[in-house]
Amino acid sequence: MAVGLLGKIIRHKVVDLWLSARIIETEAYMLNERGSHASLGLTPSRRALFMEGGTIYMYYARGGDSLNIGAAGPGNSVLIKSAYPVTDDVSGPESLAAMLRLNPARNGQPRAPEKLCAGQTLLCRALGLKVPEWNAQTLDASRLFIDDDGYRPDNIIRTTRLGIPSGRDEHLPYRFVDSAYASCCTRSPLGRSRLEGEHYHYLDTDQQWRT
Template sequence: MPDTCTSPPSPTPLPERFFQRDARELAVALLGKVIRRRLDGQWLAARIIETEAYLLEERGSHASLGFTQARRALFMPPGTIYMYYARGGDSMNCSAQGEGCGVLLKSGYPVVDAVSPNSSLARMQQLNPQRNGESRKPERLCAGQTLLCRSLDIRVPDWNAQGFNADTLLIEDDGYHPEQVIQAARLGIPSGRDEHLPYRWVDAAYAAHCTRNPLGRSRKPGHDYHLLEHGTALRSAVSGALPCSQA
């Protein structure tokens, strides 16, 4: 007889070396990876579908304002969690190669699988209901940096300047990789703070479910965004420029 009491498989965290790369390349590499948070014995999970990169030397980054205890995670080894409050909610980042550089986990999409079954999705909906108390639709649960953290119960006091760990909070590769990646300017950067830099990346398959759809009706390809093959996006990310055939 089959064993009906078999425990679900344990997720495997990304190795430390994964994070030891330029923030722009890391932002692309993180697309499609799954962030898992263990809460009361359940693994809550979301696929990362949107990221933004921040470099020490550009004016849109927190680190450009200087070192503080609150921002210390950005100056710690790659893969350190950097948390801060955005519009009253928790926001999650991780440090990259080079002091002061990091990647914002901008939005995600709930994952239901052998590790994180339907009961985990239900728990995420309990953690992040709509303002009227009703359940959010799965596709809107993690559609923004604060919604992502709320759905996974990831909070600034608990996780800032901490490392990922195999027991409670990790990012893993479940074998999925985006076919196409959208590259565009970051969202919410004040005027005069390098708001033009194309350091936002979105998994094209999930564009409708990220913070703001970069493929919206008013958006023009080649002007407001560029659609790249995943490998091309990885290769061109570090330069911050787009390949000539796509520009």
């Protein structure tokens, strides 16, 4: 599911505008694995992780709102980590302008489009997604949904998730990035001194096709 969401467009309606962004980076989290919130057990703030597949789980990460979509099976979910703003027939220039206003840089200046949704909390800010409004809710074609315009990533990078402390299954290769947008994700996996085969892999075409 984390791979399948790459390239899809997430759309959120704010007042009378659809705000849209293409998903370029995702991470998978599983119930039976130490990196996930679900593995910490069922509490009121984590209840959405144990609801029906498709339920939205939002939580605060270091002060900002973060978006997950529940997968099949209790406790499994996909964290939407970064995206790239989309302007098309549904979201015109005024939608992009609204996103820029919702997520200005710290100094108040507008961000470059490449940086507007380059992180899990930045994405939520740009799309106007808030924990109190969307946690434990379901997708809704009239307000928030995942769209498919036919785009498919040519190459997908598979690597380890960010921010997982050691001893918490930090080695699991559950982070996925559309390589065409690698420079616009949370942190590029393709830095100098990052080696293909050691720090990251490209997903087999075979594996990509199956998803």
